[in-house]
Each structure stands twice: as structure tokens, then as C-alpha cells.
Amino acid sequence: MRLMNSRFYYDDITLDRAHHLRTDETWLSSNLSGSNARVIPVWQNQSLIFAGDRPEAAILGGTDAENIRQHASTLIFLGMEGDIIYSAADLSHLEDPHSINLPNNSGFEDLRRLATTLDPIDAGYLAYARALVHWHQNHLFCGVCGTATVAGRGGHERACANQSCGKVHFPRTDPTVIMLVTHPTEEKCLLGHNKKFQGLRFSTIAGFVEPGEMLEQAVAREVYEETNIEVVDVEYKASQPWPFPASIMLGFRAHAVTTEIICHDQELIEAKWFSREEVLEMAAGNEALPPSNLSISRWLIDGWLYEK
Ligand SMILES: [Zn+2]
Known part of the structure; x- marks a missing residue:
């Protein structure tokens, strides 16, 4: 079932998670290895990819799938799409995954690095598989x-x-808030440079929700902690699964009521108010802003840029 048009990566998964079948051991044992079964291998947080000009997600059937299943430490039922049954196979215990005869021209890669080059639905399946395997490995x-x-x-x-x-x-799943903050009096938005950003210069402010906290409070707290800016009118916009390793990004808009920026903590190196012209200028340089169609942060920025 499709809830809405896809807006960014990992939000387009159409898999039926078939919750009721998870406890049906008889069904699982005959169907996870049947002719309609497809396997998504994960090795040490990496996903199997067929290399090429246009890389493809390795979602395996037939003898390739059987080989993976035989070597997997855990097989996880992900769900169904029509009569195709998907599972994730954890190969993390293998020192060298190529020791088990992976399909030709395939190799394990970091999904984050490749996501925009893959089919978006396949990328969503790989992200789901990676997240569950990561959870098993850590529990x-x-x-x-x-x-x-x-x-x-x-x-x-x-x-x-x-x-x-x-x-x-x-x-x-760890809730993370991510927010586009607008200036109280001018047509400007607040963007920051996080010390963890590689290449990327400016993006929306983000942070984890703490126990016992409302999402709206988390938005206001994170913006204040990182930039000294106080916000009101916190409004939810959209969410994006971000299973790297286990987050869901909850996207908000908020209005600032103060303007003086001070980067209090060590997370943000710099934060600034940007006009639309300044943001468009940065968007022209490839690495200044998050890439379009990949992230909710860029979707929030674009939503503000083009709303007038
Ligand atoms: Zn115990």
C-alpha cells in the first residue's frame, strides 16, 4: 500500500510486513526457502550490491539465495510484496564474505554511500534489512x-x-528530530555546520529525543542547545526512516523568536541565518547542502525555498 508519493529515500517501501506470519513457524520454515523467497544479505552493516555503471541491490533468489541462507547466522522475515517473500540474512560472523561464493560481480558496500544510485524501493528494502541485522548483532x-x-x-x-x-x-527505533527554523522578522532560515559533516557544509539542525520529552520540546531544546535560538510554533511535517543504525528522522518547521546565534555545544562548528538567494547559491555548489531527493533535511530546506 502506498501512502503518498515518495519524497526522499527510504520513504517508499511498499512491503507488507505480514506481522501475523511472524509467529507461524510452519509457514516460515516452508516459505522463507521456497521458490518465491528472496534474500537480502547483510555483512557487518554493509549491503550486497552488484557493481556496474548503475549499481543494483542484490536481492537474491534461487541457488544464490540458498547459498546465503545456508551460511547465515540469522534469517529474518521482512515481509511480502505480492507473492514474493523477503528475508534478511546476517553474514556478519564471516571473516571474509567472499569465502562463500557470492554471485559474480557482487560485493558488500555501505548503503549510505550508494543509496541514490539504487532503485528507491530496493534501497528501502536494503535499509530495513540492514537495520534489523544491526539490531540482532547488538542484542x-x-x-x-x-x-x-x-x-x-x-x-x-x-x-x-x-x-x-x-x-x-x-x-x-530512536526518534530524532530535524528542523528548519525560520527567522522572526526576515526571510531567512537557520542552518548549521556539524563537525561530523564530510563535504556537506550546511544543513538543518537535528538531535535525539530524550526520555520523557515531547517531540516539540526536543525541537526547542536542540535548537537552543546548538545555536542559542529560541523557537515557537513547532509544526510536524514528515518523517524519514534513517536506519543508520536505528533512527527515524521526524521533520519539523519552527519559528525563531530570538536571532543571536551562539554555538553552545561542541556539535555545531558554525550556524548562520541564510536568505533564499544564499541558499540557492550554495545549492549550486554540489557539496554545500544535502543532496536533493536523498534526505528529509533537503526536503525541509526546499520546502522553505520554494514556498513563495
Ligand atoms: Zn536475561
């Missing part, structure tokens, strides 16, 4: 008693093997 032991955990429910939970504990662990 091999119970956080309550330290005993090893065992995957269940088609790979959507890990249960503690210690029967006196019995804690069941579920995949988590």
Missing part, C-alpha cells in the same frame, strides 16, 4: 542478566535463554 546478550539471547518471531524478537529471566527484547 546477542540479555541486557537484564547477561545470558545469550535467541532469535524468535521470524527475527523480530530476541528472547533471553535463561528461563528464570525470560526477558524478551524487541527492535527499537
Whole structure:
């Protein structure tokens, strides 16, 4: 089911997650390896890609899929599209994934680096697979008693093997707020340069939501902590899955009520008010702003740029 037109990467996944089948062990064991089964391999946070002028996501069927399944430490049921059944296979335990005869011309790559060159729906499947495999890799032991955990429910939970504990662990998604802040009196928006940015010079302000906090409070707190700017009228716009490793980006607009920028913490190196002309000038240089069609940050910036 398609909820809306795609706006940026990873927001176009049309997979039916078929929640009710996760507990049906008989169905899983006969269908995850059947002729309609497709496997998405993940190795140490990297996704399998067919190289070429236009790289393609390796979503494998037939004997290639069987080979991957035989070597996987965990097979995770992702869902169905029509009668095609998708699963993710974790190969992270292998020292060298090429030791298991991967398909010709394929290799493991960082999805973030390649995403815009892949088919957007395939990229969404790979992102989902990568996120769940990452979660398994980081929950091999119970956080309550330290005993090893065992995957269940088609790979959507890990249960503690210690029967006196019995804690069941579920995949988590970390909410992150990302916001386009507009100037109180002038036609300007607030953008910052984060020390982690490589190439990219300016983008929207972002940060993690803290426990016990409303999203609106997280927006106001993050903007204030990073730039000294106070905001009101926080308004939700859109979300983008960002499973690198486990976030969902929640996009907002907010209006500033102060203008003096001070970069309080060590995250932002610089923040500035930009006019539309200045943003368009930066957009002409490839690395100044986030690339279009990739991120919710650019979508928020473009939304402001072209709203008049
Ligand atoms: Zn336990």
C-alpha cells in the first residue's frame, strides 16, 4: 500500500510486513526457502550490491539465495510484496564474505554511500534489512542478566535463554528530530555546520529525543542547545526512516523568536541565518547542502525555498 508519493529515500517501501506470519513457524520454515523467497544479505552493516555503471541491490533468489541462507547466522522475515517473500540474512560472523561464493560481480558496500544510485524501493528494502541485522548483532546478550539471547518471531524478537529471566527484547527505533527554523522578522532560515559533516557544509539542525520529552520540546531544546535560538510554533511535517543504525528522522518547521546565534555545544562548528538567494547559491555548489531527493533535511530546506 502506498501512502503518498515518495519524497526522499527510504520513504517508499511498499512491503507488507505480514506481522501475523511472524509467529507461524510452519509457514516460515516452508516459505522463507521456497521458490518465491528472496534474500537480502547483510555483512557487518554493509549491503550486497552488484557493481556496474548503475549499481543494483542484490536481492537474491534461487541457488544464490540458498547459498546465503545456508551460511547465515540469522534469517529474518521482512515481509511480502505480492507473492514474493523477503528475508534478511546476517553474514556478519564471516571473516571474509567472499569465502562463500557470492554471485559474480557482487560485493558488500555501505548503503549510505550508494543509496541514490539504487532503485528507491530496493534501497528501502536494503535499509530495513540492514537495520534489523544491526539490531540482532547488538542484542546477542540479555541486557537484564547477561545470558545469550535467541532469535524468535521470524527475527523480530530476541528472547533471553535463561528461563528464570525470560526477558524478551524487541527492535527499537530512536526518534530524532530535524528542523528548519525560520527567522522572526526576515526571510531567512537557520542552518548549521556539524563537525561530523564530510563535504556537506550546511544543513538543518537535528538531535535525539530524550526520555520523557515531547517531540516539540526536543525541537526547542536542540535548537537552543546548538545555536542559542529560541523557537515557537513547532509544526510536524514528515518523517524519514534513517536506519543508520536505528533512527527515524521526524521533520519539523519552527519559528525563531530570538536571532543571536551562539554555538553552545561542541556539535555545531558554525550556524548562520541564510536568505533564499544564499541558499540557492550554495545549492549550486554540489557539496554545500544535502543532496536533493536523498534526505528529509533537503526536503525541509526546499520546502522553505520554494514556498513563495
Ligand atoms: Zn536475561
